[in-house]
Amino acid sequence: MKNVRFDFIIHWLWTIVFALLVLSGLAMVGAKYGWILNYDIASADYIHRLLAAVYVMLTFISVAIEVIRGIKGDDKKLTWFIIGKSGYQLFTFITTLIFIITGVIIWVCMDSNIAAVSFALYIHEKLTYIVIASVIWHIYVKCHALLWPKKTEAKKNSMEAGK
Amino acid sequence: MPDKRKLHFWQLVFVFGAITILALAANYGYGSMKQPGMMNDTMGSMMGLMHLKNITVSDLVKQQERLESIQGQAQTQNHSNHHATSGSFLKTAHYLTTAAVILLLPFIIAGSIFLAIVWIK
Numbered sequence: 001m002k003n004v005r006f007d008f009i010i011h012w013l014w015t016i017v018f019a020l021l022v023l024s025g026l027a028m029v030g031a032k033y034g035w036i037l038n039y040d041i042a043s044a045d046y047i048h049r050l051l052a053a054v055y056v057m058l059t060f061i062s063v064a065i066e067v068i069r070g071i072k073g074d075d076k077k078l079t080w081f082i083i084g085k086s087g088y089q090l091f092t093f094i095t096t097l098i099f100i101i102t103g104v105i106i107w108v109c110m111d112s113n114i115a116a117v118s119f120a121l122y123i124h125e126k127l128t129y130i131v132i133a134s135v136i137w138h139i140y141v142k143c144h145a146l147l148w149p150k151k152t153e154a155k156k157n158s159m160e161a162g163k
Numbered sequence: 164m165p166d167k168r169k170l171h172f173w174q175l176v177f178v179f180g181a182i183t184i185l186a187l188a189a190n191y192g193y194g195s196m197k198q199p200g201m202m203n204d205t206m207g208s209m210m211g212l213m214h215l216k217n218i219t220v221s222d223l224v225k226q227q228e229r230l231e232s233i234q235g236q237a238q239t240q241n242h243s244n245h246h247a248t249s250g251s252f253l254k255t256a257h258y259l260t261t262a263a264v265i266l267l268l269p270f271i272i273a274g275s276i277f278l279a280i281v282w283i284k
Contacts, residue, residue: 060274100268
């Protein structure tokens, strides 16, 4: 437990929140995917809004950590972190910003500007499909990380540490 | 010959595929009874068809006509009346989540601009 890193925890928290956001979001998209939550659109709406706030908070924490690292000039790569300056981390960062900004437009302008809501909703939905495809690709590429560390190696490490 | 290192991926594919098929089987026929023709489309596509055909960039930023906003106010009133009956928990959750999202957004955007500058350097 001592070796569990902060970026690892954020990664899996993010994963759980994003998976639930995708499920509740797709359930609201239309009758096509309503079966995901048994056509209970009201529950999907509550779940999506509550988790969206958690998602924004996790993003805020991640951005704050990166800003602090940037100020300190810390260039060490956090392999499990969700945002970063290259590769899939950068893709996640950009798509997250688009999700949050379009989500806020939908949230705030629902009763005042239907054109803006339609535009934001269109992007929010289509981006979801792109990100789902990218997540499947990400799992495929990184699936070696799902392997549990071998007991013998863990034992060896602990014995070495005890010496 | 399948790659042994990708075995876990295919295990996940199998598990999620099975869950999806079970969920679809459990709901078989239920959705098709409920949905009228237009609802077969997704929400984004429907909104796009109905509202995005003839809009301009200025439509995205300006408020709608006065009449529409009055109608909107009436709708909002009905909306809030409706929510008032569904308990204070939802109301509190609504205020807290809205405040969290609206208050944190400027900091996230500011941080992102800062990171863009630092990373490009």
